[in-house]
Amino acid sequence: MAEVTEGQEVIARVRLTRRPQTAIDVSFESAVPLELAATSVPLRFTAANWNQPQSVSLRSLQDNVRDGDSIVPVRMTTAVAGKPKVQAVRNIWVESDDSAVTGPATPVTATLRGSVFGGGNRGTVAGVFDNATNQGTLTLTLTMPKVRNIRARIITAHYTVDALSGRVVVDRVEGIRASTFRLDATYREVENNRGLFGTVTVLEPQLGQSAIATMTAAALPEAVQNLAVAPTDVGSLLLSWNPPVGGATGYTVTINNGTTTTTSTTTSTSMSFTGLPATVPSYSFTVTASNAAGSGPVATVSFATPEDVASQPLALSVTVGPASGEAVLTWQPPADDGGSDVLSYTVTLYQGKRQQTVTTAATSATFSGLVSGDVPLLFRMRATTFAGNGLPVSLAAANDGTPLPLPPNNPFMGLDGTSTMHANASSSDATIFSGPGTTDLQVKKNLLLNATVPSVLMSENGALVCVGVGTTISTAQTPIVMLISPKTLRRLDYVTLIRPQTGNLAGGLYNYLDHENRLVLVNGDGILQWYSNTYDPVSDTGSLTLVKSVNIGQPMVVGLVPDYEGRIWFATQGSLSTTDAPAVVGYYDPQTQATQTYNLPAGEMVANSISSSPAGVAVATTKGLALFAAGENGAIARLWYQEYQNSGVRKPGQLSPGTGSTPVFFGPTTGYEYLVITDNATAPDTNNVTPAENVNVYSVADGTLVAQTPFLTQSNAGTENAPIAVGNRIFVPSSFGYWYPPPSETGPATPSSAPF
Structure with missing residues (x-):
């Protein structure tokens, strides 16, 4: 008979007396678990280890009561492995000696x-x-x-x-x-x-x-105490509790998502759950404590999933220093956390060709190793909650920390400078990313795409997402979405879109990457589409996936941009003829899933993209410039409209007989006090042959023409390019005489040709 004192343990050594033909399991179970505990894991003996002793623990439990010594039977079961019914049972006896230690009982x-x-x-x-x-x-x-x-x-x-x-x-x-x-x-x-x-x-x-x-x-056991659930990451929850009064040996945990219940067991007082979709309205949990006697009462708790991701962090401010090459960014939490606590902030600093990323739970981040010289800084950050990464906010600053007068970043668009043809939602074409400079360049790699590619974008994973028009016989005038490796220029995947109803370049060419790095475009059949990509920079592989489609009923969309509240605005091409269907300005609201439209005057055509700022959405037609916004009831309101000088002819190097400019927001204070376009004027008394375009600057507040100046000289004053505008400076390139593929042009040019 083994003998052990309360609070102590004795180790028994067990082996078989002869070699078994099949594996044998030997298990031990105390008849009085309040007095004596035995090893719960069976010992396995095989033909290889049958005569090698294995250990079993026999532990006398401290009960804080003077109750004398006890003789406890321990049931030893020997069974053929895999055949628990083929077994032999016998009792061994263990003497548990009282330690004479006493203590107070737990009130329960x-x-x-x-x-x-x-x-x-x-x-x-x-x-x-x-x-x-x-x-x-x-x-x-x-x-x-x-x-x-x-x-x-x-x-x-x-x-x-x-x-x-x-x-x-x-x-x-x-x-x-x-x-x-x-x-x-x-x-x-x-x-x-x-x-x-x-x-x-x-x-x-x-x-x-x-x-x-x-x-x-x-x-x-009693019910567990202080049961709570809290988010720890995107789609992750931590369920935690305190043991019941008197303790427990284990816990049974369930999670229910409204349709399915999953059960787990643990001896810990917490459990993590990951990969939980935020689309499920709520998750409910139960925890039941157990011991040798059975299971106790069920404790319950639930977690209501947040309604949305967090809004933008507020009040970004950067201080350069105090150490050399160091910058500190500070901010305030979002005004709206979407219904779930902010878990962390992710901040990325872009400077030149370098970028640094910091993830923190604080409201400041320090960056070191900054490049010296006149190399600006771009900070981009989001708050992370259970629902996912929140809306992004950016701050552009000079290398001394002075904010740059760029338009405020649109929270529903990707990184400024890489996510749309004109750099940002305001179409300023100004970015902190440097161009090729004035030094000689050497082309190291090229790729024949068999396409004209006006839209070359870069998602935040580094992939090139391009939209072009095929130039082969089989793909002519057909838009193509391409995913291209930034390392090898290899085309990793592509999607052929629908060829537009008429032979112009409409149908997907004006597009953008949204805040979730999805390409957003309108196909030639009027379907608004979102394409994600799975590019992996390590393996240099990836693919395109159509993740969402909405029929907005407008097949000839030429301009597309989100406003600052998440609506996706579009403009259709329309016609110069007053008897044809008019061009349309409209938006799709992802929140309400509603589409609103506004008919432009008959005979006005939209031949360029559209732009947005916190003040509204700017649309330039072949006759005038207008600012639109969504009213309180969702209806589209035209805030103001101004006609510009127009000769009524298409100059060589332009696509239509009107402005060749996408309207551009700019300004020295807010970044969007003004709008700029070029008009389509010609020199007086020249029979619309000699160009004499103007650069027109309008007040965003009321549409007043606040400045006008001639553009270049009468020999090259024509452009199909949007101005580049930042602060109080405007740059306008000339495209006079440039040749476009004939299907993209509207009517003959006057004069018919000109040197570029």
Whole structure:
């Protein structure tokens, strides 16, 4: 017989006496887990290790009660591996010696469950014990074959526990004569288990009959405490709790997403869940504590998924220094967290060809190793919540920290300078990224695309996302979306769009990358589409995927831009004829999934892209410039309209008989106080042959023409390019005489040709 003192452990060594033909599992189970714990993991013996001793732990548990020594049976089961019914069972006996250590009980009302066994007797035990009053009740269902009439006999014992010794004193008994019933037991608290342990004796003096059996009645665990759930990352939640009063040996956890319940078990007091879609309205959780006696009450908690991602962080400010080559960016939390706490901020600094990224839970980030000289800084950041990465915000500054007068970044568009043809939503064509400079360039790689590619964009993963028009016989005038490696210029994937109804360049060519790095365009059939890409810079592979489509019912879209509230605005081409369907300005609202339109005057054509700023959306037609916005009820309002000088003819190097400019927002203070276009004037008395275009600057507030100046000279004053504008400076290139593919032009040129 093994012997072990409370609070200590004895290690028994076990081996087989002969080599088995098949693997044998040997397991151990204590009959009184409140007194003695045995190793729960079975020992496996094979033909290779049958005579090599393995260890089993027999641990006497400290119960803080003076209750004397106990002899505890430990059930040893030997079974053929994989065939648990082929087994042999025997008891080994372990003496658990009382340590005489006492201690206070944990205040709790316990629900007790257990059994009666030994000597051919059997039964179940259920009851309660309140150790605040040291009183309780036990109901035993007993079968004792050696005592007459004890067959599934129900006996209820009301008892009191002595506070010092833990001994049970029976106050009264129901279901049997008190003189024939004896309960010798003690109340114990052992690590994560509590309950009664002892013996039950039933006497039948007249017949000389009696029976004694071992009784254990362990307490079911209470409910876990302080159950809580909190987000830790995008789509990730941490469920945590404190153990119940009196402890537990394990926990059963469930998560329900409204349709499916998943169950897990753990011995920890927390559990992480990842990959949870924010599209599920809520997640509900349950945690149930368990021990040797069974499972306790269920505790519940739920997490309502946030309605949206966080809005932009506020009040960005940069300080250069104090250390050399160092800059510190500070900000305030978003005004709207979308319904979930901000977990972190991700800030990227772009400077020249270098970029640094910092992720922090603070509201400041420090960057070091800045390039010296006149190399501007661009900070771009988002707040991250359970719902995902929030709307981005950017701050452009000179290398001394002075903010640059660029238009404010559109939170629904990708990185300024790489996400749209004209650099940003305001079409300023000004960016902190440097151009090729004035030095000689050497072409190191080229790729024949068989396409004219006016739209070359770069997503934040580095991939080139390009939209062009095929130039082969089979693809002529057909727009193509291409994913191109920035390392090898290899075309990784492509999608052929629908050829427009008429032979111009409309249908997907004006497009942009949104804040989720998806290419947004309108196909030639009037379907608004979003394309994601899976480019991996490590493997230099990737593909394009159409992730969303919406029919806006406008097949000839030539301009596309988001406004600063997330609506996607578009303009259709229209016609110069007053009898044809007019051009349309409209928007699709992803929040309401509604489309609104506004008919432009008949005979006015839109031949360029459109631009947005916090003030509204600017659209230039072949006759005038207008600013639009969405009203409170969603209807489109034309805030103002100004006609410009127009000869009514198409100059060589222009696509239409009107302005060749996409309207450009700019300004020295807000970055969008003004709009600039070129008009389509000609010199007086020259029969519309001699160009004499003007650069026109309008006040965004009311459309007033605040400045006008002639553009270049009368020999080359024509352009199909948008002005480049930043602060109080405007740059306008000439495209007079440039040759475009004939299908893209509207009518003959006057004069018919000119040198470029």
